[in-house]
Amino acid sequence: MPDLPDRRLNAYRPDLAEERLRGIVEAANYVSGSPGIISAPVVQMRARPELECGTDTELLLGETVHVFDSAGGWAWVKADFDSYVGYVPDYAISPVVHSRTHIVTAPRTFVYSGPDLKFPTVQALSMGNRIAVIDERETRGTRYFLLEGGQAVIANHCAELGKPLFGDYVSVAARFLETPYLWGGRSGFGIDCSGLIQLSMMMTGKTAPRDTDMQAKELGTAIARDELRRGDLVFWKGHVAIMLDERTLLHANGHTMNVALEGLDDAIARIGWLYDQPTGYRRP
Template structure:
């Protein structure tokens, strides 16, 4: 990672973020326009093509800066983690209301009104930010009302000012979630996405990709002989992979082996992974 990592700084030869003027070469510099993600999940791609791979995702309510819109695509930067990429311009909306709450369960539904028997109007992932304008109760179930008149189960939200106590417990709540390269939502998530979203819900914003996390989260340390110095919450890194220790011996990670967020013993994982990618490359304590 460098100061001009294109994943974290919006610059191309023809266009760049005005904040980078004097630091990078570009034909034109523009100030980003403020916008907000209005879709359940927005895929960020390296190039503006529907067949381009997903680098990461933004969630409903995430604030972004828009530097260019052309041919159905928008070149944006997510304000939460600085990630730059292209999204379909249909996922963008204005910043009209101030978000008040965040989804605090892995997944939840949006209903057209306060009744769980209504056909759903959408779905939201943990980490999605919404504005609650009222409340309602139907047959004993409490709902939070949104500006659109739609409703979300109230107990699936928490005020933005509140944070979780233990990011590992949050990560464990995703057990069984499908693995998705580039995913960072309750509908599909990858290894570093699991770390990022879990830490975000515990009040700590961290960078997105494994190499970024391996260089920036907490402090590096040596776990000692036979990994005996590991404890709950420690991060174990391989080339292109990261796992979260749940105790001294076991870990949780989103992985391509099970294609799920799953629990696995560290020693078993080290043995299984080593023939493809080698052993762990580092350990960090947040």
């Protein structure tokens, strides 16, 4: 019997599957899905429609999805960015009405009720959130982008979508130092090891799969340990780290419970007793 497609990247259940899987998996019905857009800053995606189920990944404000089913307060979706499949609260998805014009480039920032830093904050945003800017204002020398309803964000915390952002994904990752570690996290509020890789690369215009095993197979080319340099990746079973230079790595980890720097030799010795030696080294 042939292996079934990876459920993380392919939407199928006994009652329903995405149309492109017709003839590959058996299901009672097949659908193409309807487009939607994430309407909350950070939304947790789960493998099952249950709050008790752990988080697989997160979707960010302004990212688009295809919705295959919606019932009981949950939507079964596939993210357009990295094809990840799972369940999210249905209130966090809206119809695609306005195109997003800008992306948040600061690790974290605020939406204000108006264009003034003394005004009340409405919500917090993460790097990678996409927003629709309709105008701009300046207050006491600070530029603000205006959103619907007169709300505002700091202009220099954002960049226009479609234009080059940061050039070095390692520098982006380093901006998350001391950000809390969060299993399944993919934002400036909490992030895991592979989420740090994916989000940092996304901000430089590169794409990366979501999970560590996917990254170990698909990102770049394999190299030897003695070839390691800035930007290379070190993989363990279930973990990945970025080389800051030839001797130091940067990673979101469950040991310090945040994004931290660590010597490569120290990390290999510390991790080895539980997860064995690195499984490979890759140059993206």
